Amino acid sequence: MSVIELTTFTVAPENTAAMLAARPGMVAAFREDRRGFLAARLVRLDERTWLDFVEWTDDAAWDESKAKGGNRPAIAAFFATIGGLVGAERGVRYDDAEDSSRRVRTVAYGPEPSQVGELYLPEGDGPFPVVALIHGGYWTAVWDRRQITGVADDLVARGYAVWNVEYRRIGEPGGGRPGTFLDVAAAVDALDSMDPALDTARVVLLGHSAGGHLAAWAAHRGALPPEAPGARPKITPIGLVSLAGALDLKAADAAGFGKVLADPDAEPPKDAPEPARPEAWAGVAEAVGEGIVPLLVAGHYAWTSPLELAGAGVPVLAVHGTADEAVPAEWSRRYTRQVTDEGGAARYVEVEGGTHFDVVRPGHPVWAEVTGWIHETVTGQEKA
Structure with missing residues (x-):
């Protein structure tokens, strides 16, 4: 089990390229700076709306990350491309048996x-x-x-x-x-x-x-x-x-x-x-x-x-x-x-x-x- 953060946010179409360009640097900074960070997956919901699916080892790791905010330049650069926050939720991940054949x-x-x-x-x-x-x-x-x-x-x-x-x-x-x-x-x-x-x-x-x-x-x-x-x-x-x-x-x-x-x-x-x-x-x-x-x-x-x-x-x-x-x-x-x-x-x-x-x-x-x-x-x- 692990903690899943589901954060939905908007990005103006003219900022989409900058957001995607900043994404790898942000993820790399998370790996270096955020205890308990496991993985992140970005999902496009429509032209302006995105869902960030982020996995943490525990609730405390998620809380510590939120408190740090944009403390690293690469993280701040990513946040700067975002238009607004739609919502943020958390949940506990329970995996079904995975098909490893594909x-x-x-x-x-x-x-x-x-x-x-x-x-x-x-x-x-x-x-x-x-x-x-x-x-x-x-x-x-x-x-x-x-x-x-x-x-x-x-x-x-x-x-x-x-x-x-x-x-x-x-x-x-x-x-x-x-x-x-x-x-x-x-x-x-x-x-x-x-x-x-x-x-x-x-x-x-x-x-x-x-x-x-x-x-x-x-x-x-x-x-x-x-x-x-x-x-x-x-x-x-x-x-x-x-x-x-x-x-x-x-x-x-x-x-x-x-x-x-x-x-x-x-x-x-x-x-x-x-x-x-x-x-x-x-x-x-x-x-x-x-x-x-x-x-x-x-x-x-x-x-x-x-x-x-x-x-x-x-x-x-x-x-x-x-x-x-x-x-x-x-x-x-x-x-x-x-x-x-x-x-x-x-x-x-x-x-x-x-x-x-x-x-x-x-x-x-x-x-x-x-x-x-x-x-x-x-x-x-x-x-x-």
Whole structure:
């Protein structure tokens, strides 16, 4: 048992980044200065409201800490970012039996609500090769990273660390160019100092649909000019997996890709997930017009389309179903041909009769090819 402090407070949106920046210093000062301090967890309740979940060894430790207030500069700096106190409660912690078969935590890589991800760690001490997942959903806020958690579960069970990232999307503040691209770049680069159990020399990027586009873009960041959003990567991936990826933005724009979103009652692709944020659909439907790509890049293809950046470097696996109702398989074929023509290593796997979501289902036969390729890439040897 231990004592739990539940303190709810407000932070003005313009102070959120400063509060998150001050947080590590505050926690470090607590560890040095506060007897009985065990752990702290920060929970975002809404845009302005936060819950601090702090664990102490006993009531006296909590009382002593309250009496000290902001006695250390790092603690005072954190307190200075807070707008007001909503409430403070205490309780005694009784733990239920914990499931030690999965270790998952949410990590913020920026101050915005969508600048987060889940880090999954397998059993053991590591260092573990990493698969960074980027979900699809027409780059819109209608869908989120929950649609790809089945892939995360499968990969972590195979011994990979998995980083399932969220990013700002069309239909929320900052979505589109450059915010979406800056977020994906920052999310990948956040692996650099996230956890000592991660082998950041063995990172594979995996994306589905619109996330396949973003994963491919992130894999080619080294080819961006210095002034481009997302240039100068900290993490250099050793492989890219695109599953039904929207890899040719010019073709997608010309085809009116995503204009189906103008009709919320349109028939979705087979096995499509339910919207995570259905309330966002109305704004997207109003803005989408004849296609979603202009809302994403506004004609800036050179720094955003994988087909324009493709070249030698990161090995590629592109998987696409012939019965894909959302993204034409030709876009993946064209991209892998471009990589090969530029001297790179690319494997294209076409799934006969495969739909848009078949390629991202761990139970589908093609998944063995995907995981086999990842194994070959991170180990340098074929899977037995």
